[in-house]
Amino acid sequence: MTQAGLEAGVADHYTTSTLLERIADGLAKAGKDLHSATAEDLKPVDEFHIGGLVATQALLDQVELSATSRVIDLGSGIGGTARHIAQRSGAKVTGIDLTSEFVEVAQKLSDLVGVNTIFKTGSVLDIPEPDDEFDLATLIHVGMNIADKDKLFAEAARVLKPGGSFAVYDVMQTADEPISFPVPWATTPDQSHLDRPQVYRDAAAGAGFSLVAERDRSDFARDFFAKLTARIAESGPPPLGLPLIFGAQAGEKMANMLENVDAKRIAPVEMIFALG
Numbered sequence: 001m002t003q004a005g006l007e008a009g010v011a012d013h014y015t016t017s018t019l020l021e022r023i024a025d026g027l028a029k030a031g032k033d034l035h036s037a038t039a040e041d042l043k044p045v046d047e048f049h050i051g052g053l054v055a056t057q058a059l060l061d062q063v064e065l066s067a068t069s070r071v072i073d074l075g076s077g078i079g080g081t082a083r084h085i086a087q088r089s090g091a092k093v094t095g096i097d098l099t100s101e102f103v104e105v106a107q108k109l110s111d112l113v114g115v116n117t118i119f120k121t122g123s124v125l126d127i128p129e130p131d132d133e134f135d136l137a138t139l140i141h142v143g144m145n146i147a148d149k150d151k152l153f154a155e156a157a158r159v160l161k162p163g164g165s166f167a168v169y170d171v172m173q174t175a176d177e178p179i180s181f182p183v184p185w186a187t188t189p190d191q192s193h194l195d196r197p198q199v200y201r202d203a204a205a206g207a208g209f210s211l212v213a214e215r216d217r218s219d220f221a222r223d224f225f226a227k228l229t230a231r232i233a234e235s236g237p238p239p240l241g242l243p244l245i246f247g248a249q250a251g252e253k254m255a256n257m258l259e260n261v262d263a264k265r266i267a268p269v270e271m272i273f274a275l276g
């Protein structure tokens with residue numbers, strides 16, 4: 001399949017057309033109003049990856065970030081990570097995402113909660129930004145949709161300044177046996193492009209990055225899912241949570257991801273790279 005065909009399939013997988021309404025509805029059920037919500041109020045739904053804000057923070061703790069940093073979040077979803085980075089550090093943050101509904105919702109949410117971030121529709125394989133622009137790039141649960149890891153790392157290297165950091169937190173393949181579908185990033189196998197950690201390391205090295213740190217987050221993920229399942233068993237699904245963003249088959253996607261992690265077919269892995 002062509003890159004354009006692949007990307008159209010990915011955007012189609014994530015698009016629901018009613019996301020902002022469902023977030024407003026979830027907030028209302030939680031006793032909050034979309035128009036007076038804070039960035040914190042959005043946290044249960046706007047970090048679309050295993051471990052949510054805790055995982056984002058754990059990744060960011062490993063990189064330098066200051067008010068003068070220029071940051072790009074590759075595959076920014078509805079913008080939770082970008083807003084968190086901007087709020088935490090005062091850095092100027094740009095998010096790039098393929099799914100235009102996510103980009104529109106991300107911008108709208110940032111405007112509503114008063115956080116200064118910029119979101120653009122585009123592919124991380126052809127980033128709509130100049131060379132040598134950013135101090136830090138982040139990529140959180142995005143590579144599973146990207147077949148061409150060499151191009152992904154080459155584009156990240158192009159937009160980073162020399163010495164810049166690339167913080168990756170992706171679900172990676174850890175066994176040969178096939179995974180169960182649907183999962184949050186793919187309804188069908190043709191939309192899923194899981195790779196082994198070594199593929200990431202090789203692609204990064206080929207683009208001029210050196211590996212600074214790497215950590216398998218499977219234990220953290222299992223603990224996160226166990227606590228989530230216990231909370232749901234006790235008090236039911238929360239009004240505002242990631243299933244809102246999963247779209248159709250939300251329950252199956254979540255259950256399959258859990259099963260795939262438990263069976264050690266996949267693992268969430270952090271990798272921190274430095275350019276040069």
Ligand SMILES: C[S@@+](CC[C@H](N)C(=O)[O-])C[C@H]1O[C@@H](n2cnc3c(N)ncnc32)[C@H](O)[C@@H]1O
Nearest residue numbers: 047048049075076077097098099123124140145
């Ligand atoms: C599981 S979501 C994670 C979103 C966000 N990083 C987060 O953690 O909240 C995956 C995101 O990657 C985006 N994506 C997938 N392939 C992409 C590509 N080639 N270029 C830009 N965004 C892409 C999807 O549109 C989706 O928003």
